Amino acid sequence: MNNQVVIKNIDTVNEVEGYWSDEDFIQLLEKFNYPDGATAEKSSLPELLEMAISDYEPNEAAEIVLKYKLGDQLGDGQIEQIANNMLIDKVCEEYPVIGMQGTLFHVNQLLFKAYNGKFPNAKASVVHFSITPTDGEVQKLTAENVLKLLNNGLSDRNLIKRLFENQMSQNISFPEAEGIVWELTTADDINYNLVTSENWINKEDITEYEFESVLEEIEDEA
Template sequence: MMNYQVVIKNIDTVNEVEGYWSDEDFVQLLEKFNYPDGATADKASLPELLEMAISDYEPNEAAEIVLKYKFADRLGDGQIEQISHNMLIDKVCEEYPEIDMQGTLFHINQLLFKAYNGKFPNAKASIVHFSMTPTDGEAQKLTAENVLKLLNNGLSDRNLIKRLFENQMSQNIAFPESEAIIWELTTEDNVNYNLVTSENWINKEDITEYEFESVLEDIEEEA
């Protein structure tokens, strides 16, 4: 059991998460959108080239191509077609039942949102900057599960994570979904952290306390 002093410093709301798509992704996607010269193009121009290549297609066709690129191993053609149509109407990335696919769906959605200058709903991500300092003992690198449990005391009861996973957030039981809820978790010193998630999971309105104490208990192994 460890006591932590938690400080939520800032939440940035963003339309895209920098660095998600690699140059290699851009080159491969350009090829799928019938632009074979991506490999020899100037790296800095790849995102713009892809936007132009995408916009030559109908929005739902473009969505199918990108969905297939990311999810060929998980989704059948019928499912991909269905999602590609739904994406034009709804924020599928917030509603898709497989939580571990929501982050990727967000990045796909925003790529298409940008390429079509709208047409797809604009989803947003939250980048939460916070520190978690143990009041006794050495700082250990925290996992997504640790971080969400420690944030619990500062979140409003309206927060979606608390509503859907009340027991996992407040009791010392395992919380495997935490890895899918938090898309990225980074720290350089095991005290100051940044996490990236959907605005749907954590947003500015969800924070009721910016400085508070939390206890991290050991997870009880189920016998």
């Protein structure tokens, strides 16, 4: 199916609003020995958590937040290692399990704010674009669909294209797309907002802002 793709804008952000819920803040406050989060004003929860976190050593705080978010996927030794590495590297850009990079970004930025810069400052990109079919009906697109359709507008230097050249350009499955794309939202299946790491897509990666792109059906690899 042929599509007209228009990339409207890319915002570079230090945090993704709405990722941490009030319940997350209350649960984390308990883990940082502040039990009154449930009765506090909702608007004050982020600030209270920053204060509670800052009473701990940075690597200890990182372990607590990582265990809260990824304790069901990582062992204690892995969490301890990541917590220590986060103080010196952008682990959220380098961690080999792509599906965890988004969560690691959100954890990193929570700690970055609480410690006023002791953790490296990672950034995310919010890509605003539209995809309009020119020879078929509008359909809801997946992360995989969207990345393949954006391919024609991205520089050859783009990290996704360099690491996943075949998946981006051929009609084969691209399971890693679900980890690369942290959020994909649309109200009308034409205008989309995509959230990902600045490491995956940034403003310098865009070579074309309006272009045509073909979405092919994925071949059965069985």
